[in-house]
Amino acid sequence: xxxxxxxIAFLFFSHFSFAQYENFDLSKYKLPExxxxxxxxxxxxxxxxxxxxxxxxxxxxxxxxxxxxxxNSSLLYSYFKNTEKVQGNLDIDFVTSFISDxxxxxxxxxxDKSTFNNVLRVSYEAKYYxxxxxxxxxxxxxxxxxxxxxxxxxxSNYNSTSVNPSFGVGFGKGxxxxxxxxxxxxxxxxxxxxxxVLNRGLTENELLEFAQEISIIKNERFFDSRKRKxxxxxxxxxxxxxRGLIADNDINYFVGMDDMWRYGALQIRESxxxxxxxxxxxxxxxxxxxxxxxxxxxGGAIRYKYRKPLNLKWQFNTNLNLNHYYHxxxxxxxxxxxxxxxxxxFIANSAVGYYPNTRTYISAELFLVxxxxxxxxxxxxxxxxxxxxxxxxxxxxxxxxxxxxxxxSYNWYNNETYGNTVTGSSSNNFNYDxxxxxxxx
Numbered sequence: 540x541x542x543x544x545x546x547i548a549f550l551f552f553s554h555f556s557f558a559q560y561e562n563f564d565l566s567k568y569k570l571p572e573x574x575x576x577x578x579x580x581x582x583x584x585x586x587x588x589x590x591x592x593x594x595x596x597x598x599x600x601x602x603x604x605x606x607x608x609x610x611n612s613s614l615l616y617s618y619f620k621n622t623e624k625v626q627g628n629l630d631i632d633f634v635t636s637f638i639s640d641x642x643x644x645x646x647x648x649x650x651d652k653s654t655f656n657n658v659l660r661v662s663y664e665a666k667y668y669x670x671x672x673x674x675x676x677x678x679x680x681x682x683x684x685x686x687x688x689x690x691x692x693x694x695s696n697y698n699s700t701s702v703n704p705s706f707g708v709g710f711g712k713g714x715x716x717x718x719x720x721x722x723x724x725x726x727x728x729x730x731x732x733x734x735x736v737l738n739r740g741l742t743e744n745e746l747l748e749f750a751q752e753i754s755i756i757k758n759e760r761f762f763d764s765r766k767r768k769x770x771x772x773x774x775x776x777x778x779x780x781x782r783g784l785i786a787d788n789d790i791n792y793f794v795g796m797d798d799m800w801r802y803g804a805l806q807i808r809e810s811x812x813x814x815x816x817x818x819x820x821x822x823x824x825x826x827x828x829x830x831x832x833x834x835x836x837x838g839g840a841i842r843y844k845y846r847k848p849l850n851l852k853w854q855f856n857t858n859l860n861l862n863h864y865y866h867x868x869x870x871x872x873x874x875x876x877x878x879x880x881x882x883x884x885f886i887a888n889s890a891v892g893y894y895p896n897t898r899t900y901i902s903a904e905l906f907l908v909x910x911x912x913x914x915x916x917x918x919x920x921x922x923x924x925x926x927x928x929x930x931x932x933x934x935x936x937x938x939x940x941x942x943x944x945x946x947x948s949y950n951w952y953n954n955e956t957y958g959n960t961v962t963g964s965s966s967n968n969f970n971y972d973x974x975x976x977x978x979x980x
Contacts, residue, residue, distance in 0.1 A: 561725070563743055565848035566810035568721035571751045573758040575619040582612045583974035585946075591966030603966075604643045611636035626714075627665040634658045654688040672714050678707030678817065702824040705836065711815025715846055718810045720757070722851055723803035724750040726897065727775070730795045736786050745782070752778050753804075772800060802897035805936050808854055809846035816841050833870040839863050854892035861885055863917075881917045884910035898936040905929060924954035946972040 591603040611634060618629040635657050642650040661681040666674045682703040689696050724746050731737040741749070756774045761767030775796065779785045785792065818839045825832040843859040866880040890904040906928035913919030930948035937943055952966045 561851050563721075563725060563746065565718040565721050565808065565851070566716075567743075568716065568718045568747060568750055568810070570621045570716055570720075571754055572622045573620075573754055575617075575758045576760060577617050579615045579617075579976065580612070581615070581974060581976045583972065584611070585609050585970065585972040587968055587970050589966060589968035591964070602645055605641070607638060607640040609636055609638045621717075624668050625665065626668075627663070629663045630660070632658075632660045634660075650690065652688055652690040654686055657685045659683040666711075668714070671712070673710070673712050674714075674815075675710045676708070676815065676817070678709070678819065680705045680707070680819075680821075697828045699825065699827045701826075703821065705819050705821025707817050707819035709815055709817030711813055713811060713813030713815075713844075715809050715811040715813055715844060717807060718848055719804040719806060719808040720754040721747065721750040722808055722848075723799065724753055725851060726803045727796065727799045730799045731779075731785070731792070734791050734795045736789070736792045736795070738784055738786050741784070749778060757804075768800075772796065775800065799897065802936060805898065806892075806894060806900050806934070808848050808894075809856070810848050812843070812845040814841070814843045830872045831870055832872070833868070835867045835869060837865045852894050854894070855889070856892070857887075857889045859885075859887050878914070881913050881915075881919075882910065883918060884908055900932075900934050902932045903930070904932070924952070926953075927951045940977055942976040944972075944974045944976065946970075946974075 586608045587606070589603070589605040591605075592600065613632060613634040615633075616629075616631045618627070620627040636655075638654045638656065640650065640652050640654065641648070659682070662679075664676060664678045666676045668674045680703075682701070684699075684701045686699045687696070688699075728737065728741055728746065728749075732740075752774065756771050759767075759770070761770070772793075776785075776788075816839075818837070821836040821838070823832070823834040823836065840860060840862040842861075843857075845857040847855045849855055862882075862884050864882040866882070868878040868880070871878075886906075886908050888904060888906040890902050892900055892902040894900045906926075908926040910924050910926070911918050911922045912924070913922040928948055928950045930946065932947075933945045935943045948970045950968050950970070952964075954964055
């Protein structure tokens with residue numbers, strides 16, 4: 540009996556400690572001043588199968604059956620800066636892909652082609668904070684693409700070039716914080732307790748301080764991955780020892796520390812909310828085998844973002860966007876024009892994420908769009924259409940540099956095709972995306 544009582548006490552202490560840490564509020568964490576650079580190389584494949592039925596006023600019915608497959612690779616550089624006064628996100632993404640596309644109408648082959656695409660996207664959003672979480676923002680964007688295609692059905696080739704720059708400005712209130720480092724701090728302490736190497740439990744303030752130490756060290760720049768990991772583990776080990784938290788430096792301790800450090804913060808977790816108003820003028824230039832198209836754009840939007848980490852394993856996200864766009868066509872197929880177009884939409888999406896362990900996550904999303912398009916006026920009564928998407932996403936971290944992702948979605952469209960001769964149209968499609976990612980840090 541003398542041996543049983545200490546064992547029961549240990550089980551009680553462990554259960555209480557784990558429950559205590561798991562109930563800590565991740566939304567209390569605030570990132571310190573950091574700068575993060577990352578370069579990713581990705582290879583993937585995806586496809587789409589679509590069935591669409593369109594009814595016309597003359598009672599004619601067309602049934603379209605489309606299929607495409609895509610093999611792609613990308614090179615992405617990202618930069619993230621966080622200070623008390625500034626939050627900045629820079630993405631430079633170069634994508635090259637090969638696409639095979641086949642379209643049939645009423646069982647007759649309309650198109651059978653292959654396309655080689657190159658796309659460069661550059662985006663940067665910077666928020667500059669004033670008082671009481673008010674901020675103004677700058678949001679420049681650049682899109683460049685070059686395509687070469689071959690159409691086997693028509694025995695023809697084509698080349699196309701597109702340029703689409705825009706520059707957004709706006710203001711808003713609120714702040715979104717990344718909190719995955721706080722979750723990792725809790726996971727590390729839980730692991731140390733499970734292995735019996737922790738001298739005592741930590742208070743919430745101590746864990747917040749530990750998480751900030753993690754955020755700072757993991758965002759230092761290293762060109763040698765071995766030196767990087769050595770410095771990171773030494774820093775975390777020093778923090779735990781200086782506060783008298785660790786009993787022994789045995790292999791059991793280091794194995795647990797290494798595992799939680801590698802896999803404890805793979806997914807981005809966010810907390811907070813923000814609302815912002817943005818205007819974004821831009822221009823579109825397309826050259827399709829000598830047919831030039833030019834369009835001037837002016838858009839405005841009110842956008843709300845909400846992020847709530849429910850606990851260590853569950854996350855809830857919501858976005859609400861109200862957008863309006865004015866388009867003025869300046870040139871089309873070599874002919875000058877003054878044609879105008881209007882587009883307004885409301886977009887809402889919510890997602891629930893489940894993070895059962897350190898290497899896996901699963902999410903489910905509902906996406907809704909109600910849109911109005913017209914060539915004549917704003918909010919034309921004949922120009923409404925709807926789109927609903929259901930999607931699920933799964934991710935598995937194979938190693939420090941190798942990751943596997945799977946996305947599956949179902950889309951339903953109503954009145955996607957609009958015009959004077961169309962009384963109604965609907966379509967649905969099923970998409971999948973399987974990606975193998977190799978990251979260079």
